[in-house]
Amino acid sequence: MKEIIFSKYTGFCSGVKRCINLTEREILKNKKVFALGELVHNEQEIKRLSSLGLITINNIQEINTKEDNSVLVIRAHGIEKNILEEINKKIKNFINGICPIVEKNQKIVYEYSNKGYNIIIYGDIEHPEIKALISYINPDVKYFTINSIEETKKLNFLPKDKILLIAQTTKEIKEYEKIIESLKKRFKDLKISYSICKETILREKDTKILAQKADCIVxxxxxxxxxxxxxxxxxxxxxxxxxxxxxxxxxxxxxFKNYNKIGIISGASTPKWLVEKIVKKLNLLS
Ligand code: SF4
Structure with a gap:
Protein backbone atom coordinates (compact mmCIF):
# COMPACT_ATOMS: atom_id res chain seq x y z
CA MET A 1 0.00 0.00 0.00
CA LYS A 2 1.47 3.35 -1.05
CA GLU A 3 1.39 6.27 1.33
CA ILE A 4 1.03 9.79 -0.04
CA ILE A 5 2.31 12.49 2.31
CA PHE A 6 1.12 16.02 1.64
CA SER A 7 2.88 19.18 2.55
CA LYS A 8 0.63 21.72 4.24
CA TYR A 9 1.96 24.17 1.66
CA THR A 10 0.46 22.97 -1.59
CA GLY A 11 -1.48 25.33 -3.84
CA PHE A 12 -1.13 29.07 -4.31
CA CYS A 13 0.46 31.36 -1.74
CA SER A 14 -1.92 33.97 -0.33
CA GLY A 15 -0.68 36.75 -2.66
CA VAL A 16 -1.25 34.78 -5.85
CA LYS A 17 -4.58 33.43 -4.54
CA ARG A 18 -5.80 36.97 -3.86
CA CYS A 19 -4.87 38.13 -7.37
CA ILE A 20 -6.56 35.14 -9.04
CA ASN A 21 -9.70 35.63 -6.92
CA LEU A 22 -9.89 39.30 -7.92
CA THR A 23 -9.54 38.31 -11.57
CA GLU A 24 -12.20 35.63 -11.43
CA ARG A 25 -14.60 38.01 -9.69
CA GLU A 26 -14.34 40.39 -12.65
CA ILE A 27 -14.74 37.57 -15.18
CA LEU A 28 -17.92 36.47 -13.37
CA LYS A 29 -19.29 40.01 -13.76
CA ASN A 30 -19.01 39.43 -17.53
CA LYS A 31 -16.26 42.01 -17.88
CA LYS A 32 -13.60 41.83 -20.57
CA VAL A 33 -10.62 41.11 -18.32
CA PHE A 34 -7.01 41.76 -19.36
CA ALA A 35 -3.80 40.82 -17.57
CA LEU A 36 -0.62 42.78 -18.20
CA GLY A 37 1.95 40.00 -18.62
CA GLU A 38 1.48 36.44 -17.31
CA LEU A 39 -0.77 36.63 -14.27
CA VAL A 40 0.89 33.60 -12.68
CA HIS A 41 3.95 31.50 -13.56
CA ASN A 42 1.90 28.42 -14.32
CA GLU A 43 0.97 27.35 -17.81
CA GLN A 44 -1.98 25.18 -16.70
CA GLU A 45 -3.56 27.97 -14.65
CA ILE A 46 -3.07 30.46 -17.49
CA LYS A 47 -4.85 28.02 -19.83
CA ARG A 48 -7.74 27.69 -17.35
CA LEU A 49 -8.08 31.46 -16.92
CA SER A 50 -7.87 32.00 -20.68
CA SER A 51 -10.67 29.48 -21.20
CA LEU A 52 -12.79 31.57 -18.80
CA GLY A 53 -12.07 34.67 -20.87
CA LEU A 54 -8.85 36.25 -19.50
CA ILE A 55 -6.83 38.00 -22.21
CA THR A 56 -3.09 38.36 -21.64
CA ILE A 57 -1.52 41.46 -23.16
CA ASN A 58 2.06 42.69 -23.13
CA ASN A 59 1.42 46.37 -23.57
CA ILE A 60 -1.33 48.68 -22.32
CA GLN A 61 -1.81 50.04 -25.87
CA GLU A 62 -3.50 46.70 -26.60
CA ILE A 63 -6.49 47.63 -24.42
CA ASN A 64 -9.29 50.05 -25.30
CA THR A 65 -8.78 52.52 -22.47
CA LYS A 66 -12.22 54.10 -22.64
CA GLU A 67 -14.30 50.92 -22.77
CA ASP A 68 -16.54 50.63 -19.67
CA ASN A 69 -16.65 46.88 -19.77
CA SER A 70 -12.85 46.36 -19.85
CA VAL A 71 -10.77 45.79 -16.73
CA LEU A 72 -7.01 45.48 -16.48
CA VAL A 73 -5.56 43.32 -13.69
CA ILE A 74 -2.05 43.86 -12.36
CA ARG A 75 -0.29 40.69 -11.25
CA ALA A 76 0.82 39.77 -7.72
CA HIS A 77 4.51 40.47 -8.53
CA GLY A 78 3.69 44.06 -9.42
CA ILE A 79 4.80 46.17 -12.38
CA GLU A 80 7.25 49.00 -12.99
CA LYS A 81 6.43 52.39 -11.43
CA ASN A 82 6.23 54.25 -14.77
CA ILE A 83 3.83 51.68 -16.22
CA LEU A 84 1.62 51.91 -13.13
CA GLU A 85 1.60 55.70 -13.48
CA GLU A 86 0.60 55.39 -17.13
CA ILE A 87 -2.19 52.96 -16.22
CA ASN A 88 -3.42 55.37 -13.54
CA LYS A 89 -3.63 58.11 -16.14
CA LYS A 90 -5.00 56.19 -19.12
CA ILE A 91 -6.97 53.16 -18.02
CA LYS A 92 -10.48 53.70 -16.76
CA ASN A 93 -10.89 50.41 -14.88
CA PHE A 94 -7.99 48.56 -13.36
CA ILE A 95 -7.45 46.32 -10.39
CA ASN A 96 -4.13 46.25 -8.62
CA GLY A 97 -3.60 42.59 -7.74
CA ILE A 98 -0.13 43.24 -6.33
CA CYS A 99 0.63 41.18 -3.22
CA PRO A 100 0.69 43.50 -0.15
CA ILE A 101 4.10 42.10 0.86
CA VAL A 102 5.60 42.90 -2.55
CA GLU A 103 4.09 46.38 -2.40
CA LYS A 104 5.57 46.96 1.06
CA ASN A 105 9.04 46.12 -0.30
CA GLN A 106 8.61 48.66 -3.10
CA LYS A 107 7.78 51.31 -0.48
CA ILE A 108 10.86 50.39 1.59
CA VAL A 109 13.19 50.71 -1.42
CA TYR A 110 11.57 54.00 -2.42
CA GLU A 111 11.84 55.45 1.08
CA TYR A 112 15.46 54.41 1.75
CA SER A 113 16.80 55.35 -1.68
CA ASN A 114 15.23 58.78 -1.17
CA LYS A 115 17.22 59.03 2.08
CA GLY A 116 20.42 58.35 0.13
CA TYR A 117 20.76 54.62 0.83
CA ASN A 118 22.32 52.53 -1.95
CA ILE A 119 20.39 49.33 -2.56
CA ILE A 120 21.64 45.75 -2.66
CA ILE A 121 19.01 43.29 -3.84
CA TYR A 122 19.36 39.56 -3.32
CA GLY A 123 17.23 38.59 -6.31
CA ASP A 124 17.03 37.72 -9.95
CA ILE A 125 17.27 40.81 -12.17
CA GLU A 126 15.12 39.13 -14.85
CA HIS A 127 12.26 38.38 -12.44
CA PRO A 128 9.18 40.66 -12.80
CA GLU A 129 9.14 41.33 -9.04
CA ILE A 130 12.73 42.61 -9.15
CA LYS A 131 12.25 44.60 -12.35
CA ALA A 132 9.35 46.36 -10.61
CA LEU A 133 11.31 46.81 -7.35
CA ILE A 134 14.24 48.45 -9.17
CA SER A 135 11.87 50.98 -10.73
CA TYR A 136 11.17 52.37 -7.23
CA ILE A 137 14.85 53.14 -6.53
CA ASN A 138 15.79 56.82 -6.66
CA PRO A 139 18.17 57.18 -9.68
CA ASP A 140 20.59 59.25 -7.55
CA VAL A 141 21.74 56.16 -5.63
CA LYS A 142 23.46 53.01 -6.87
CA TYR A 143 21.97 49.54 -6.80
CA PHE A 144 23.26 46.01 -7.34
CA THR A 145 21.53 42.69 -7.66
CA ILE A 146 23.21 39.55 -6.38
CA ASN A 147 22.17 35.92 -6.50
CA SER A 148 24.55 34.33 -4.01
CA ILE A 149 27.02 35.00 -1.22
CA GLU A 150 29.86 34.64 -3.79
CA GLU A 151 28.51 37.59 -5.72
CA THR A 152 28.89 39.90 -2.71
CA LYS A 153 32.59 40.02 -3.70
CA LYS A 154 31.73 42.14 -6.74
CA LEU A 155 30.08 44.88 -4.61
CA ASN A 156 32.26 47.97 -4.80
CA PHE A 157 30.68 50.11 -2.07
CA LEU A 158 32.86 51.74 0.56
CA PRO A 159 32.58 50.63 4.22
CA LYS A 160 31.15 54.05 5.13
CA ASP A 161 28.43 53.99 2.43
CA LYS A 162 24.76 53.89 3.39
CA ILE A 163 23.33 50.54 2.31
CA LEU A 164 19.91 48.92 2.33
CA LEU A 165 19.88 45.16 1.80
CA ILE A 166 16.61 43.65 0.57
CA ALA A 167 15.63 40.27 -0.91
CA GLN A 168 13.19 38.99 -3.50
CA THR A 169 10.23 37.54 -1.57
CA THR A 170 10.80 34.01 -2.85
CA LYS A 171 14.57 33.74 -2.41
CA GLU A 172 16.29 31.14 -0.24
CA ILE A 173 16.44 32.15 3.41
CA LYS A 174 19.66 30.25 4.27
CA GLU A 175 21.59 32.05 1.53
CA TYR A 176 20.11 35.39 2.60
CA GLU A 177 21.24 34.80 6.18
CA LYS A 178 24.78 34.18 4.94
CA ILE A 179 24.67 37.38 2.86
CA ILE A 180 23.40 39.37 5.87
CA GLU A 181 26.22 38.10 8.10
CA SER A 182 28.86 38.86 5.49
CA LEU A 183 27.59 42.40 4.76
CA LYS A 184 27.22 43.24 8.46
CA LYS A 185 31.01 42.89 8.72
CA ARG A 186 31.63 45.15 5.72
CA PHE A 187 29.29 48.12 6.15
CA LYS A 188 28.81 50.35 9.16
CA ASP A 189 25.45 51.80 8.08
CA LEU A 190 23.68 48.69 6.85
CA LYS A 191 19.90 48.50 7.03
CA ILE A 192 18.39 45.06 6.48
CA SER A 193 14.92 44.35 5.21
CA TYR A 194 13.80 40.85 6.21
CA SER A 195 11.72 40.72 3.08
CA ILE A 196 11.63 37.03 2.26
CA CYS A 197 7.99 36.03 2.54
CA LYS A 198 7.09 33.84 5.57
CA GLU A 199 5.05 31.54 3.37
CA THR A 200 8.16 30.97 1.23
CA ILE A 201 10.22 30.13 4.31
CA LEU A 202 7.61 27.65 5.59
CA ARG A 203 7.33 25.99 2.17
CA GLU A 204 11.11 25.55 2.07
CA LYS A 205 11.20 24.08 5.58
CA ASP A 206 8.42 21.64 4.76
CA THR A 207 10.16 20.57 1.55
CA LYS A 208 13.22 19.71 3.61
CA ILE A 209 11.17 17.71 6.18
CA LEU A 210 9.19 15.91 3.50
CA ALA A 211 12.30 15.06 1.49
CA GLN A 212 13.72 13.32 4.56
CA LYS A 213 10.51 11.41 5.36
CA ALA A 214 9.50 10.18 1.90
CA ASP A 215 11.12 7.72 -0.52
CA CYS A 216 10.40 10.06 -3.37
CA ILE A 217 9.25 13.69 -3.76
CA VAL A 218 6.91 15.00 -6.42
CA PHE A 256 6.82 5.26 -8.69
CA LYS A 257 6.36 1.49 -8.49
CA ASN A 258 9.21 0.97 -6.07
CA TYR A 259 8.41 3.82 -3.68
CA ASN A 260 6.17 3.32 -0.68
CA LYS A 261 6.08 6.87 0.68
CA ILE A 262 5.52 9.60 -1.89
CA GLY A 263 5.83 13.21 -0.74
CA ILE A 264 3.86 15.96 -2.52
CA ILE A 265 4.64 19.67 -2.48
CA SER A 266 3.93 22.48 -4.91
CA GLY A 267 5.32 25.86 -5.88
CA ALA A 268 3.57 29.05 -4.76
CA SER A 269 2.15 29.60 -8.25
CA THR A 270 0.64 26.12 -8.60
CA PRO A 271 -3.14 25.85 -8.22
CA LYS A 272 -4.64 23.33 -5.79
CA TRP A 273 -6.88 21.85 -8.50
CA LEU A 274 -3.75 20.78 -10.40
CA VAL A 275 -2.25 19.16 -7.29
CA GLU A 276 -5.52 17.26 -6.73
CA LYS A 277 -5.58 16.00 -10.33
CA ILE A 278 -2.02 14.67 -10.01
CA VAL A 279 -2.71 13.04 -6.64
CA LYS A 280 -5.80 11.34 -8.09
CA LYS A 281 -3.58 9.76 -10.73
CA LEU A 282 -0.98 8.74 -8.13
CA ASN A 283 -3.71 7.07 -6.10
CA LEU A 284 -4.14 4.59 -8.95
CA LEU A 285 -0.91 3.02 -7.69
CA SER A 286 -2.51 1.87 -4.41
S1 SF4 B 1 5.27 34.39 -2.21
FE1 SF4 B 1 4.66 35.71 -0.51
S2 SF4 B 1 5.25 37.74 -1.17
FE2 SF4 B 1 5.26 36.51 -3.02
S3 SF4 B 1 3.22 36.75 -3.88
FE3 SF4 B 1 3.14 34.96 -2.54
S4 SF4 B 1 2.44 35.74 -0.53
FE4 SF4 B 1 3.14 37.49 -1.76
Whole structure:
Protein backbone atom coordinates (compact mmCIF):
# COMPACT_ATOMS: atom_id res chain seq x y z
CA MET A 1 0.00 0.00 0.00
CA LYS A 2 1.47 3.35 -1.05
CA GLU A 3 1.39 6.27 1.33
CA ILE A 4 1.03 9.79 -0.04
CA ILE A 5 2.31 12.49 2.31
CA PHE A 6 1.12 16.02 1.64
CA SER A 7 2.88 19.18 2.55
CA LYS A 8 0.63 21.72 4.24
CA TYR A 9 1.96 24.17 1.66
CA THR A 10 0.46 22.97 -1.59
CA GLY A 11 -1.48 25.33 -3.84
CA PHE A 12 -1.13 29.07 -4.31
CA CYS A 13 0.46 31.36 -1.74
CA SER A 14 -1.92 33.97 -0.33
CA GLY A 15 -0.68 36.75 -2.66
CA VAL A 16 -1.25 34.78 -5.85
CA LYS A 17 -4.58 33.43 -4.54
CA ARG A 18 -5.80 36.97 -3.86
CA CYS A 19 -4.87 38.13 -7.37
CA ILE A 20 -6.56 35.14 -9.04
CA ASN A 21 -9.70 35.63 -6.92
CA LEU A 22 -9.89 39.30 -7.92
CA THR A 23 -9.54 38.31 -11.57
CA GLU A 24 -12.20 35.63 -11.43
CA ARG A 25 -14.60 38.01 -9.69
CA GLU A 26 -14.34 40.39 -12.65
CA ILE A 27 -14.74 37.57 -15.18
CA LEU A 28 -17.92 36.47 -13.37
CA LYS A 29 -19.29 40.01 -13.76
CA ASN A 30 -19.01 39.43 -17.53
CA LYS A 31 -16.26 42.01 -17.88
CA LYS A 32 -13.60 41.83 -20.57
CA VAL A 33 -10.62 41.11 -18.32
CA PHE A 34 -7.01 41.76 -19.36
CA ALA A 35 -3.80 40.82 -17.57
CA LEU A 36 -0.62 42.78 -18.20
CA GLY A 37 1.95 40.00 -18.62
CA GLU A 38 1.48 36.44 -17.31
CA LEU A 39 -0.77 36.63 -14.27
CA VAL A 40 0.89 33.60 -12.68
CA HIS A 41 3.95 31.50 -13.56
CA ASN A 42 1.90 28.42 -14.32
CA GLU A 43 0.97 27.35 -17.81
CA GLN A 44 -1.98 25.18 -16.70
CA GLU A 45 -3.56 27.97 -14.65
CA ILE A 46 -3.07 30.46 -17.49
CA LYS A 47 -4.85 28.02 -19.83
CA ARG A 48 -7.74 27.69 -17.35
CA LEU A 49 -8.08 31.46 -16.92
CA SER A 50 -7.87 32.00 -20.68
CA SER A 51 -10.67 29.48 -21.20
CA LEU A 52 -12.79 31.57 -18.80
CA GLY A 53 -12.07 34.67 -20.87
CA LEU A 54 -8.85 36.25 -19.50
CA ILE A 55 -6.83 38.00 -22.21
CA THR A 56 -3.09 38.36 -21.64
CA ILE A 57 -1.52 41.46 -23.16
CA ASN A 58 2.06 42.69 -23.13
CA ASN A 59 1.42 46.37 -23.57
CA ILE A 60 -1.33 48.68 -22.32
CA GLN A 61 -1.81 50.04 -25.87
CA GLU A 62 -3.50 46.70 -26.60
CA ILE A 63 -6.49 47.63 -24.42
CA ASN A 64 -9.29 50.05 -25.30
CA THR A 65 -8.78 52.52 -22.47
CA LYS A 66 -12.22 54.10 -22.64
CA GLU A 67 -14.30 50.92 -22.77
CA ASP A 68 -16.54 50.63 -19.67
CA ASN A 69 -16.65 46.88 -19.77
CA SER A 70 -12.85 46.36 -19.85
CA VAL A 71 -10.77 45.79 -16.73
CA LEU A 72 -7.01 45.48 -16.48
CA VAL A 73 -5.56 43.32 -13.69
CA ILE A 74 -2.05 43.86 -12.36
CA ARG A 75 -0.29 40.69 -11.25
CA ALA A 76 0.82 39.77 -7.72
CA HIS A 77 4.51 40.47 -8.53
CA GLY A 78 3.69 44.06 -9.42
CA ILE A 79 4.80 46.17 -12.38
CA GLU A 80 7.25 49.00 -12.99
CA LYS A 81 6.43 52.39 -11.43
CA ASN A 82 6.23 54.25 -14.77
CA ILE A 83 3.83 51.68 -16.22
CA LEU A 84 1.62 51.91 -13.13
CA GLU A 85 1.60 55.70 -13.48
CA GLU A 86 0.60 55.39 -17.13
CA ILE A 87 -2.19 52.96 -16.22
CA ASN A 88 -3.42 55.37 -13.54
CA LYS A 89 -3.63 58.11 -16.14
CA LYS A 90 -5.00 56.19 -19.12
CA ILE A 91 -6.97 53.16 -18.02
CA LYS A 92 -10.48 53.70 -16.76
CA ASN A 93 -10.89 50.41 -14.88
CA PHE A 94 -7.99 48.56 -13.36
CA ILE A 95 -7.45 46.32 -10.39
CA ASN A 96 -4.13 46.25 -8.62
CA GLY A 97 -3.60 42.59 -7.74
CA ILE A 98 -0.13 43.24 -6.33
CA CYS A 99 0.63 41.18 -3.22
CA PRO A 100 0.69 43.50 -0.15
CA ILE A 101 4.10 42.10 0.86
CA VAL A 102 5.60 42.90 -2.55
CA GLU A 103 4.09 46.38 -2.40
CA LYS A 104 5.57 46.96 1.06
CA ASN A 105 9.04 46.12 -0.30
CA GLN A 106 8.61 48.66 -3.10
CA LYS A 107 7.78 51.31 -0.48
CA ILE A 108 10.86 50.39 1.59
CA VAL A 109 13.19 50.71 -1.42
CA TYR A 110 11.57 54.00 -2.42
CA GLU A 111 11.84 55.45 1.08
CA TYR A 112 15.46 54.41 1.75
CA SER A 113 16.80 55.35 -1.68
CA ASN A 114 15.23 58.78 -1.17
CA LYS A 115 17.22 59.03 2.08
CA GLY A 116 20.42 58.35 0.13
CA TYR A 117 20.76 54.62 0.83
CA ASN A 118 22.32 52.53 -1.95
CA ILE A 119 20.39 49.33 -2.56
CA ILE A 120 21.64 45.75 -2.66
CA ILE A 121 19.01 43.29 -3.84
CA TYR A 122 19.36 39.56 -3.32
CA GLY A 123 17.23 38.59 -6.31
CA ASP A 124 17.03 37.72 -9.95
CA ILE A 125 17.27 40.81 -12.17
CA GLU A 126 15.12 39.13 -14.85
CA HIS A 127 12.26 38.38 -12.44
CA PRO A 128 9.18 40.66 -12.80
CA GLU A 129 9.14 41.33 -9.04
CA ILE A 130 12.73 42.61 -9.15
CA LYS A 131 12.25 44.60 -12.35
CA ALA A 132 9.35 46.36 -10.61
CA LEU A 133 11.31 46.81 -7.35
CA ILE A 134 14.24 48.45 -9.17
CA SER A 135 11.87 50.98 -10.73
CA TYR A 136 11.17 52.37 -7.23
CA ILE A 137 14.85 53.14 -6.53
CA ASN A 138 15.79 56.82 -6.66
CA PRO A 139 18.17 57.18 -9.68
CA ASP A 140 20.59 59.25 -7.55
CA VAL A 141 21.74 56.16 -5.63
CA LYS A 142 23.46 53.01 -6.87
CA TYR A 143 21.97 49.54 -6.80
CA PHE A 144 23.26 46.01 -7.34
CA THR A 145 21.53 42.69 -7.66
CA ILE A 146 23.21 39.55 -6.38
CA ASN A 147 22.17 35.92 -6.50
CA SER A 148 24.55 34.33 -4.01
CA ILE A 149 27.02 35.00 -1.22
CA GLU A 150 29.86 34.64 -3.79
CA GLU A 151 28.51 37.59 -5.72
CA THR A 152 28.89 39.90 -2.71
CA LYS A 153 32.59 40.02 -3.70
CA LYS A 154 31.73 42.14 -6.74
CA LEU A 155 30.08 44.88 -4.61
CA ASN A 156 32.26 47.97 -4.80
CA PHE A 157 30.68 50.11 -2.07
CA LEU A 158 32.86 51.74 0.56
CA PRO A 159 32.58 50.63 4.22
CA LYS A 160 31.15 54.05 5.13
CA ASP A 161 28.43 53.99 2.43
CA LYS A 162 24.76 53.89 3.39
CA ILE A 163 23.33 50.54 2.31
CA LEU A 164 19.91 48.92 2.33
CA LEU A 165 19.88 45.16 1.80
CA ILE A 166 16.61 43.65 0.57
CA ALA A 167 15.63 40.27 -0.91
CA GLN A 168 13.19 38.99 -3.50
CA THR A 169 10.23 37.54 -1.57
CA THR A 170 10.80 34.01 -2.85
CA LYS A 171 14.57 33.74 -2.41
CA GLU A 172 16.29 31.14 -0.24
CA ILE A 173 16.44 32.15 3.41
CA LYS A 174 19.66 30.25 4.27
CA GLU A 175 21.59 32.05 1.53
CA TYR A 176 20.11 35.39 2.60
CA GLU A 177 21.24 34.80 6.18
CA LYS A 178 24.78 34.18 4.94
CA ILE A 179 24.67 37.38 2.86
CA ILE A 180 23.40 39.37 5.87
CA GLU A 181 26.22 38.10 8.10
CA SER A 182 28.86 38.86 5.49
CA LEU A 183 27.59 42.40 4.76
CA LYS A 184 27.22 43.24 8.46
CA LYS A 185 31.01 42.89 8.72
CA ARG A 186 31.63 45.15 5.72
CA PHE A 187 29.29 48.12 6.15
CA LYS A 188 28.81 50.35 9.16
CA ASP A 189 25.45 51.80 8.08
CA LEU A 190 23.68 48.69 6.85
CA LYS A 191 19.90 48.50 7.03
CA ILE A 192 18.39 45.06 6.48
CA SER A 193 14.92 44.35 5.21
CA TYR A 194 13.80 40.85 6.21
CA SER A 195 11.72 40.72 3.08
CA ILE A 196 11.63 37.03 2.26
CA CYS A 197 7.99 36.03 2.54
CA LYS A 198 7.09 33.84 5.57
CA GLU A 199 5.05 31.54 3.37
CA THR A 200 8.16 30.97 1.23
CA ILE A 201 10.22 30.13 4.31
CA LEU A 202 7.61 27.65 5.59
CA ARG A 203 7.33 25.99 2.17
CA GLU A 204 11.11 25.55 2.07
CA LYS A 205 11.20 24.08 5.58
CA ASP A 206 8.42 21.64 4.76
CA THR A 207 10.16 20.57 1.55
CA LYS A 208 13.22 19.71 3.61
CA ILE A 209 11.17 17.71 6.18
CA LEU A 210 9.19 15.91 3.50
CA ALA A 211 12.30 15.06 1.49
CA GLN A 212 13.72 13.32 4.56
CA LYS A 213 10.51 11.41 5.36
CA ALA A 214 9.50 10.18 1.90
CA ASP A 215 11.12 7.72 -0.52
CA CYS A 216 10.40 10.06 -3.37
CA ILE A 217 9.25 13.69 -3.76
CA VAL A 218 6.91 15.00 -6.42
CA UNK A 219 7.19 18.75 -6.84
CA UNK A 220 4.35 20.27 -8.81
CA UNK A 221 4.93 23.55 -10.55
CA UNK A 222 5.78 25.46 -13.68
CA UNK A 223 9.21 24.75 -15.17
CA UNK A 224 9.66 28.50 -15.65
CA UNK A 225 8.87 29.25 -12.00
CA UNK A 226 11.98 30.24 -10.03
CA UNK A 227 10.22 29.38 -6.82
CA UNK A 228 9.46 25.81 -7.97
CA UNK A 229 13.04 25.29 -9.20
CA UNK A 230 14.32 26.37 -5.79
CA UNK A 231 12.13 23.74 -4.05
CA UNK A 232 13.57 21.09 -6.40
CA UNK A 233 17.13 22.07 -5.39
CA UNK A 234 16.27 21.99 -1.67
CA UNK A 235 14.61 18.56 -1.96
CA UNK A 236 17.60 17.17 -3.89
CA UNK A 237 19.85 17.92 -0.92
CA UNK A 238 17.91 15.34 1.13
CA UNK A 239 16.46 12.92 -1.38
CA UNK A 240 17.82 11.49 -4.64
CA UNK A 241 14.36 10.83 -6.05
CA UNK A 242 12.88 14.18 -6.94
CA UNK A 243 10.39 14.54 -9.78
CA UNK A 244 9.23 17.92 -11.11
CA UNK A 245 5.99 17.92 -13.08
CA UNK A 246 3.43 20.45 -14.17
CA UNK A 247 0.54 18.28 -15.36
CA UNK A 248 -0.87 14.83 -14.79
CA UNK A 249 0.17 13.86 -18.33
CA UNK A 250 3.82 14.27 -17.29
CA UNK A 251 3.35 11.75 -14.47
CA UNK A 252 4.72 8.34 -15.39
CA UNK A 253 3.26 5.90 -12.82
CA UNK A 254 5.89 3.25 -13.62
CA UNK A 255 8.52 5.54 -12.09
CA PHE A 256 6.82 5.26 -8.69
CA LYS A 257 6.36 1.49 -8.49
CA ASN A 258 9.21 0.97 -6.07
CA TYR A 259 8.41 3.82 -3.68
CA ASN A 260 6.17 3.32 -0.68
CA LYS A 261 6.08 6.87 0.68
CA ILE A 262 5.52 9.60 -1.89
CA GLY A 263 5.83 13.21 -0.74
CA ILE A 264 3.86 15.96 -2.52
CA ILE A 265 4.64 19.67 -2.48
CA SER A 266 3.93 22.48 -4.91
CA GLY A 267 5.32 25.86 -5.88
CA ALA A 268 3.57 29.05 -4.76
CA SER A 269 2.15 29.60 -8.25
CA THR A 270 0.64 26.12 -8.60
CA PRO A 271 -3.14 25.85 -8.22
CA LYS A 272 -4.64 23.33 -5.79
CA TRP A 273 -6.88 21.85 -8.50
CA LEU A 274 -3.75 20.78 -10.40
CA VAL A 275 -2.25 19.16 -7.29
CA GLU A 276 -5.52 17.26 -6.73
CA LYS A 277 -5.58 16.00 -10.33
CA ILE A 278 -2.02 14.67 -10.01
CA VAL A 279 -2.71 13.04 -6.64
CA LYS A 280 -5.80 11.34 -8.09
CA LYS A 281 -3.58 9.76 -10.73
CA LEU A 282 -0.98 8.74 -8.13
CA ASN A 283 -3.71 7.07 -6.10
CA LEU A 284 -4.14 4.59 -8.95
CA LEU A 285 -0.91 3.02 -7.69
CA SER A 286 -2.51 1.87 -4.41
S1 SF4 B 1 5.27 34.39 -2.21
FE1 SF4 B 1 4.66 35.71 -0.51
S2 SF4 B 1 5.25 37.74 -1.17
FE2 SF4 B 1 5.26 36.51 -3.02
S3 SF4 B 1 3.22 36.75 -3.88
FE3 SF4 B 1 3.14 34.96 -2.54
S4 SF4 B 1 2.44 35.74 -0.53
FE4 SF4 B 1 3.14 37.49 -1.76
Missing amino acids: IIGGKNSANTKKLVNIAKNYNQNVVLINSESELNLKE
